Amino acid sequence: MTITRIQTLVKFSFALMAPLALISCTHWNPLASDPTLRISVLAFNDLHGNLEPPLISIREQINQVATTVPAGGIAYMASAIQQLKAQNPLHAVVSAGDMIGATPLISALFLDEPTIEAVNAIGIDFNAVGNHEFDKGVAELERMRQGGCEQFTRLKPCLVNAAFPGANFEFLAANVKKENGHTLFPAYGIKVFKQGRHEVKVGFVGMTLKGTPLIVTPAGVKGVQFESEAQTANALVPILKAQGVSALVLVIHEGATVQGGPNDPHCPGLAGDIIPILNQLDPAFDVVVSGHTHRAYACDYQKFNPAKPFLLTSAGQYGTLLTHIELEVDALQRKVTRKSAHNLIIQSEAFTNAAGVRVVPTTQLPQFTPHPEVARIVATYKAASAEQAARQITRLPQSITRAGTPSGETALGNLIADAQWAATAPAEKGAADFALMNPGGVRADLIVAPGGGAVNYGQLFSIQPFGNTLTVKTFTGQLVKELLESQYRQDRPRVLYPSAQLTYQVDLKQPIGQRVSDIRIKGQDLQMNARYRVTMNSFLATGGDAFSVFNRGTDVVGGDLDVDALTDYLAKNPGLTPPQTDRIRVY
Template identity: 60%
Template sequence: MLRTGRILLALSACLLAGSSFAERDGKTIAVANSAGPVEVKIIAFNDLHGHLEAPRLSLLLPAAHKAGNFVPAGGAAYLGSAIKSLKQANPYHAVVSAGDMIGASPLVSALFLDEPTIEAVNAFGIDFNAVGNHEFDKGYAELLRMQNGGCAKFTPREPCALSKPFTGANFGFLAANTYQADGKTLFPATGIKTFGSGTQQVKIGFIGLTLKNTPHIVTPAGVAGLTFTDEARTANALVPELKAQGADAIVVVIHEGGTTDGTPDDSCPSLSGAIVPILERLDPGIDVVVSGHTHRAYICDYGKRNPGKPFLLTSAGQYGTLVTDIKLTIDPRTHKVVAKSANNVIVQGDAFVNHAGVRIQPSDDYPRFVKDSEVDAIVSRYTDAAASLSKRIVGRLMTPLTRRQVASGESELGNLIADAQLAATQSAEHGGAQIALMNPGGVRADLYVPYGGGDLSYGQIFSVQPFGNNLVVKSFSGAQLRGLLEQQFKRRATANDHPRILFPSTGFSYAYNLQKPAGSRISAMRLNGRPIIAGEIYRVTINSYLAYGGDQFSLFNQGGHISGGELDIDALEDYLRKHSPIQPPATNRITRIN
């Protein structure tokens, strides 16, 4: 398999008159030629995030079926089966992922450095993955290991714990707009897959893109030396190259996305987000844009919204709960796509009882898939290896704690984590912290227990904080602290963008007013009832991701380093043990004015 340069996947030349060849389940089969157009299936998913086990999520069945019927969705063994089932429907197929296949993963994958997820996706049989931001969570050297294999150690955790050696991905990573210092892309920019032969041969070109904003939302050290260029400009420059290589259709696979309101399977008039300005600048010669990043599911005929941009835009949500079935009909004589359509298929999984005590079970009114045995064996192998750690009881909650944000931007779970990090660093030995601030993007799951109370396992809290960040205590003046909080609103490119509010620890409070000019929105900062003084020094606990300027909080770099070391998840576990049973913390630490 090619590791560098352009990836070309070509099927064998036709050896039988009147026939061409295609791939089905890893075997080359003869397919009779026809005089008409050729139909190719593109199968897509995104934002798997290492969810090998069922994520205990439910999706609403389409309106054509039983109204109000939610079904369980997700689980790698079911996703692998769904993908293989869609492949069997058409021997002309390609499978792509729009990034964040790994990173921010649950314990079963993260404990083994996401090697289990790569092995499971190898069993799916896919062609390309457009690298997402979370693939850089452990640095790009570790990401190269995910592609190429091997047991070189780039993180505190030991690689190749079960697989000796780890062989890497059997599919191609694409990163057209991610450049190294030598001017070469970190991974290949494009790939081509060829179907049929002779007068019936068609080619699909793929462009893989990582969101340009990646350096601002990952640990800076993990992407040091890399440059992320403009997505649309990069893609447009590659279109003529792919056309010159004979591509009849071009698919952009991009780890960037949007959000929609209402029914998504139309022109998506409510579509918003960072994907929109990219689409508005893309070459109209592109046929399909497979997107991700926002964890939203949608299928949009973008040409109805802007006739000059006739793209089909898709996203399959998150965690393997959906897979997108895209159909392209190509006329091999004119080398044009004459029809295209897409449908998001629910990957129905195992029945479960949700936090409200309601049993969510599969429905026979919608396609169901049998677990793929090869994928299931991989998942079981790693699940068994992680079981003793995952099932360990670490505390007790009196009610579920979620990431759901109140009007101020706080959440119960976010505030609890901030309290845990403050408690872990309050002693003089550990930094003498007075305040802790937690970023919302670092809280990756909710903590569900039955109403009335229930035990928490280590696996549950690991899903909440899977990154393995260290706690860092830094010193800031009151004036610097105000400046840091002002940076919460810097990200707002449009009126629809929400501030990224940092969760504060108990005892620290302030107010903000978005009607005020930038730089003057923060007021009434207090610590344990006393006003924050501009010239005084305060000791603040943050995780290592924020400490080096993550999430565009560049002013965190200016703090004086006092101490660091403990893992964030260890701090949370220790807090839960000491304070159980846990009641929800107050969400009145921040006041939003107007």
């Protein structure tokens, strides 16, 4: 088998058609006359730079017994990919975005160069960029693709590898347009498979969610715009068909939620923002590889919409699963005759979870040994970050987690809000009255050993890896009320975590805009004409997560890094127990 990459073969004159990426995969067998080619597509998503095992377990039914196993770790995922590649030389490997961004210290400290290098060693074909790829701006994202050491952020690049090569795989972004009308990266890639005298072309269209500007700091998406996912994908179908493509795969950073397991083809309770996209999508697509929601599923979408006969897949998050998609393609008729998908658990290393339970691998599921070259890359960057990661901050009597409560609060989210208020309460730091924290900014649990244990800086960085700074703004009481009401304008509320100085109650039976009442700040009733100082992170301060009300605050005072606020708060409060989650009362 040989793989040859030809980058930027053609530049088209209008915006929908970006440069394509073409890859050839040949399985030469001159005696083979079967026109059916069996092609494997291996897919993952939302890796978020989890190079080391992320201390996450996956539950699987084995002989009708629910079994929980440890999963994740890029060296283990690389081993699984290599095994599946060896089983079928006709293969493609794709990522559905958020490969980088919101990453643990081992990757984030080095601007995610370690993640790109590790994925290079795996050998993949395409990554459809996700919203978190834009966290550090377009110029830094282009550096991730092209390589080099030009500095675009406050962190210095190339601290470990002075010859950072960039990605050896293609980034795809069909619906991300620059100001000149061209796409930021190629809209699609084509991989050519040959078996004997037969040839099949598979087209991969890549894109991210149109709503990216609502969930990324505005500086991160400056100079680009995001267009309709379905319309963009559909417009590419005749272009790809004209080039002889027999199978179409949409790799998109948008996703769904399900109530069933990762391999339930019925996907009970299927919902999410990808559904309207699927219902508008051209049925010429055979598979939709998705991400963003961090949920795992392998759905036969035709069961939900008979006019849309494609598979819908996601491999969850952090390299804990790998989706193995199999396509049987008739080279003569140029169509897919059979397709299936299965999420494979990437079993890794035993660990003790937040409840003090030891989670161990099982021989009843496939096991993997770390891929040597990928493991070497991880070890190199782990050693480079070890001193900072291992710095002990405090000791806690128990773990503090992101486990949800009926009010929408979590103990860890409230703790972070408390820390941010404490960092900005002094007059010289902003004189904050209370703080609010966005749920999406809390990326990991704070786990200590059963009975209590040490907390190190690496753990805290994994919880808050974005490098956001604290911001304090002045809001009128009326604007505070409007901000709190804005959380409850949807069927699925997006609840901000409040510091202890803010309490209120919610009645979801009331009309939108009239659901929040009994608002108290430091125990006193909210006064509509009064002025309050509110702490948030820099992401929220610029209207992140579609909380545009934050933009209307005045008298801005900047603060420290969010992770530093958490670090200082824990260091000053040894033995701290999880805060209560009763600041919001829901009726």
